[in-house]
Amino acid sequence: MAGQTVTAELYAEVQHFYARQMQALDSRVFKTYADSFTEDGTFRHTPGTEPARTRAGIEAELVRFHEQYQGDPVQKRHYFNQIVLDANPDGTLKSTVYALVLRTRPGADRPEVWPSCVVHDVLVTGADGILVKSRDIDYDQQI
Template identity: 55%
Template sequence: MPDTRARTDLYLLTQQFYARQMQALDGGRFEEYAATFTEDGLFQHLSTVEPCRGRAAILEMLHEFQRTRFGDDPVQRRHWFSQIVLDPQDDGSWRSTAYGLVVTARPGVRQPEIAPSCVVHDVLEVDGDDVLVRSRVITYDHES
């Protein structure tokens, strides 16, 4: 029988990790966000763009995405992860599958935009209280 307390602790640790990671992203603290990946971590968030590998490439991609997608637009984005499912892998890592929504708000606009809806597929390395993303692939519901 699986250790329920250990699984509960891991679930809470993962939720706290995602909260800190997404708040770093939404706060424009891209270096802090990139540091949540392993040194050789893989990140793919658009099916039309090659995946990034490594913290430096992830950091460069984030700055480029912000610059080309939003430029001087004073948007505030909020990333919401929910319905997290954690599955152990044979190598000791954990596969995390979560639903994601991105909420975009602009000054003076009362109604935020809620898009996209996606599924986040992560492989997490967990060492005690430390969590890092080994790989992240995001699939978008509107592309299915």
């Protein structure tokens, strides 16, 4: 297998980081989500589009994107699993994650899975904890 393994402790820290980050996103606390990126971070959530850049740009993109759900009582839950975490020679971490997004509406018989994705992150660690330097998301249905 490629990549340099990381400690179990670091792996657990990354899992905890992702849990907090996804709960902020699902709660629509976009500033908290954007603050989980480096100041110069990039975030491309829709294949074929230009990434949002900087924390302020990421927050603004999330606000813009979620405007389509105004008046829609949809609740989204992002599930990250199958995390592959490798140390890069420059000290960053390469993270590849399978992600499912469940959408639920009041009165629905069951949630729907939309979309199924692969998330490609570059993570940095430091005094501010773990931060995302770049995130690039691919949707399985567009492969």
